Amino acid sequence: MNLFEPLGDITQADNWSEIALSVGLRLAGAMVALYLGARMAKWTARLASRALATAQVEATAAQFLARLAYVLLLVVLALAILQLFFGVQPASMFAVLGAAGLAVGLALKDSLSNVASGVMLVTLKPFRVGDVVEIAAQTGKVETITIFQTRLRGADNQTVSLPNSLITAAPIINRSPGTMRRVELVIGIDYGDNIDAARQAALDVMHADPRVLAEPSPDVLVYDLAASSVNLGIRCHVDNDDWFAVKCALLERIKKAFDANGIHIPYPQQDMHLFVRNAEGARTSIGEAFTR
Template sequence: MHDWLTLAERNDWIDLAAGVGMRLVGALVLLFAGMKIVGWIADAAGRALARTRIEPTAALFLARVAQTGLQIVLLLAVVQLLGVPMTSMLAVLGAAGLAIGLALKDSLSNIASGVMLVALRPFRVGDIVTIHGVTGSVEFINIFQTRLRGADNQTVTLPNALITADSIVNLTPDTRRRVELVLGIGYDDDIDRARAIVMEILTSDPRILGEPAPDVLVYELADSSVKLGIRCHVANADWFAVKCDLTERIKKAFDAAGITIPYPQRDTHVYTHDARTPAAARAPEAARAH
């Protein structure tokens, strides 16, 4: 029985297999070593940026963008080492990039929004913000997403495109924050007496700052009550506790002083008709009832 391959053809196949094997091993070694080097460069760049005057959020974002770019270059080098023609590879990547760009337009908008957040800096890592109805501390700003830590220790992840399209309330730029309560008292109650009771509570609380000075104003003459606006400033960390404490203490003080806090009410008048009233006379009343 004769071999179906000649010796020369067999040697060619062996050489081809050896060449492919060497390229494959070299590509794997390059990929493994390159990922280690890229990670080391990204860490070094992050540490170098942290030592500069660049804001920490921008430094972290730039380090991650640089790491992603280096990883793309590394993958292209690995593909070239495997023997794939770069011209054909770039053409395929261009066509694939167009298709992927159309399919992932929302993701690309998140990337653009992430760049805007880093450039414009409406908030930084560690700031307390309210975005899209969610309040929490900013943990990190990624290329695609921003993560908040809520007051109840829940993690909230928001797409960057949603953040730039919505209003952003940053509660951290100043060290103080205003507490504002709107309470109603009855029209028969003494406004000056209610103001004096509230001011005594405000001035006796050491957490309330003296500057700007707290005040009590008449906001509105509403349908059922006189609306009082109670305003004071506290440290950011004390805002929620002071707001709750003031609400309780003012309610108890008003109760002790006989000052009412009215609630909306409506008077209903019921009219009855004598059964002896003629039907013709009751018809207009029935029509008005309907």
């Protein structure tokens, strides 16, 4: 029995047990070849990834190319198994794949757009693996960029998977390229309080924190004369990794510093005036009506 004999010649045989045995052996051989080939493809992709890293190719591009090579190797493996074990000729396979590709392309247009978007992300490089980004209201550190999706690691250690097509269609805020980030607090004080005293209290708090960078220097500006408060913009710069911790610490310490210096943070308030009409139709305020 020839395992690699064309399948059509075997199915014409009269012995059904021989046909079943031959088909079973072909299926078993195809499964073994698929398993070994997949292991080989994964090993080759890892080898390619190491070679790209040795060649100092950017980590994001190296990761994407290694995964793309793995997928292409699996496709080649499937075509080889069909030809070797089942006698499917390459010309026939390409014709079928061409016809099926059109139907699959229409059905999976969203997935194909993810692939195209993945290529754009690797080519344009709006962010790299390890960058902290904000995309579509999701913030996290980029872990992997695959053919179909990009995976982020959130601040509370959750995994966020975003389709590549969504990323290229949404604004991308990359918080990692620079070495620092600005902390900006907007705090209102009472109209009767001294602006210079409030400014000095906030500056003293920022200068006392060693995580606050000296350049650019911290500053306090009047942002707005609001309905019930004078809004101060309290600004300083810190390292990216310290931003959230410093912001929370400054809020607490500035509140305590304002309390110690007699500076008030007012509550929003409204004044209401009520009027009543007397028997003659004249309008009188509530207070005047009770004093009469």
